[in-house]
Amino acid sequence: MSGGHTHQLYVEHETLVHRLPPQCKLIAVLTFVIAVVSTPRSAVWPYAVYAGALAAVAVLARIPAPLILRRMVVEVPFVVFALLLPVISRGPRVDVLGVSMSESGLAAAGILLAKGTLGVVASILLAATTRPRDLLLGLQHLRMPQLLVQIMTFMFRYVEVVLAEMGRMRVARESRGFRARNLGQLRVLAHSAGALFIRCFERGERVHLAMLSRGYSGRLPTLDGAQARSTDWAVAACLPAAAVLASAAAWFAVGR
């Protein structure tokens, strides 16, 4: 439920942002992203507000910029697509550095990149300030169906087991000269995938039996009754409030 890979996303600090109850942070991030994606097409300045708001949160939470940049690599495939957009889009074209590009494509790519990036940074900040287990409790507070909470609980625990086993099996494989290079070798990977699955299941099966033996019935006991106070909600509301105001102002400007 803690530790391992998922844990590494978390940056240990004692800040206001870290201490906020997870359910407040979840709602704040969700509202923020909704505000961002509903920015009108023609507006540009609201993106500065969004970025500024996120930067403020990062500073408050003492999350260093290089760490955020490093984690943004998940965006890469999507950036590649965004860069292709102006080339393959239709409509009037302009020349950029000798390449003919579609004007509408360029604009679309810019907006796409901006919205996507803001969403990515928002969840990086969430992950850096919230432990997986707290996230789970937050979702439980927000009435996520019990079965989904339960699947996620087990998923968090198993992810560590799976990744640890995967590492061990890779060492064993590669020390016998195997390298994952082409599709043909997928076979080997898939074979160890089956073995991996069973090994992990049998480890986790025993843990689960032990949990059942101690009266587990599918619901994690919430020990430190993390009830959110209204001040928590007020603090958490700052980020989405800035975004919603900016987005609404942009719509107002368009409307006139």
Added chain:
Amino acid sequence: MHVPDGFINAPVSLATGLVAVAGLAVCLRGAQRELDDKTAPLAGLVAAFIFAVQMLNFPVAVGTSGHLMGGALAAVLVGPYTGVLCVSVVLLVQALFFADGGLTALGTNIVLMALVTAVVGYTITVLAQAVLPNVRGSLVPAAALGALVSVPAAALVFVLLFALGGNADIPLGEVVAGMTGVHVLIGIGEATITGLTVGSILAVRPDLVYAARRYRQDLAIHHAPAR
């Protein structure tokens, strides 16, 4: 690739969000029949497994790479309803924690990668099982076929959504051609991983494979052997 924020416009995102919620509601009810207190961790493991295997990208053609979608595999292992739930949980965690796939695109991603792949993958698997000989080994090619078809099916639905609400003006014909071409290749990878994974689990712990329940024989309990 997971669909990020802002890729599909708001009305279509909202619509897919509603479809995803309705689909999850149906699956939550259906999963009650598939799961008991002993199989709940299995669903978690399937989710963790798909999550981990999705981190291994395999190369497809030049410059592109694909990863396991996992819907078909999940449906074969834990049943279609629970399978959808597993993949959805993976997508939720990826969106919240790994910034992979936008939060506002979560509905779209659930529709594409959980609902479509699991439903198509499982349906094809069951159909293939009906045609193939009634032995346990038949599940391997059946599951592989289900996985193979599930990927281009998801790609086609993606193209459809993109045509309805894509935030960019790209020629649709080329998108269809490109997407299906690449995704048939990705589908082969998906089929390989699914088939072999199911095969090796089947060999050791057939009791863990939902779609193999039809091959299970009734067990007799014997009493103490003569001694």
Added chain:
Amino acid sequence: MSSPPSLVVEGLAFAYPDGHQALYGVDLTVGRGERVAVLGPNGAGKTTLVLHLNGILTGGRGRVEVAGLPVAKTNLAEIRRRVGIVFQDPDDQLFMPTVREDVAFGPANLGLRGPELADRIEEALALVGMAGYADRPPHHLSYGQRRRVAVATVLAMRPEILVLDEPSSNLDPASRRELADILLALPVTILMVTHDLPYALQLCPRAVILDDGVIVRDAPTYDLLCDDATMAAHRLELPFGFDPRTVARPTG
């Protein structure tokens, strides 16, 4: 003798889902406050038997009763409160981020909260001598410490019957002795699966041998260990140099 025995197992037979049959009709009765060792070779079905005692495995033939209460789906919660199982590998048992939360897990599932819960945790950790470790993550503890915490997680539920699956494996001699002291001081019924025959002799006046899924012997531990023919027939071997006859015959 008015209260029912702690544990009654009758004609218990069980096959795993893959068709492998592990139990072929086990009969065992354990009285209140008794300490019984379950001996037997690898694969005899000992762990399988243990998993039946709180209804984790069911569906075979036969009957299991805990303090008069049949093990059935309707009273699983009560059964799991009464029967505490310490699993063979403490890593299977400890899964929460801190020792405190792990020990709290069981009583919290029973509905305890607040100061009452805190008292239970303190008490259980004190019993196993781990009071100062409440805020440590379990995976940072040594193996012996983890085993003790695992025992504490079960004691915190105040079980009537304590079932231990190979409690002394992988313990260093000092930890092994300390665990014995803890167990001897507990006023509960104990069923202990073990390959450690001297340990069985020290802790349990009575022992049974489970082999090929049936109980083949049930006798005072001392007599059993001195019966060379039976021992050899069931692949039980005393550690080199250990002779039960040289140990003072226990009076239990």
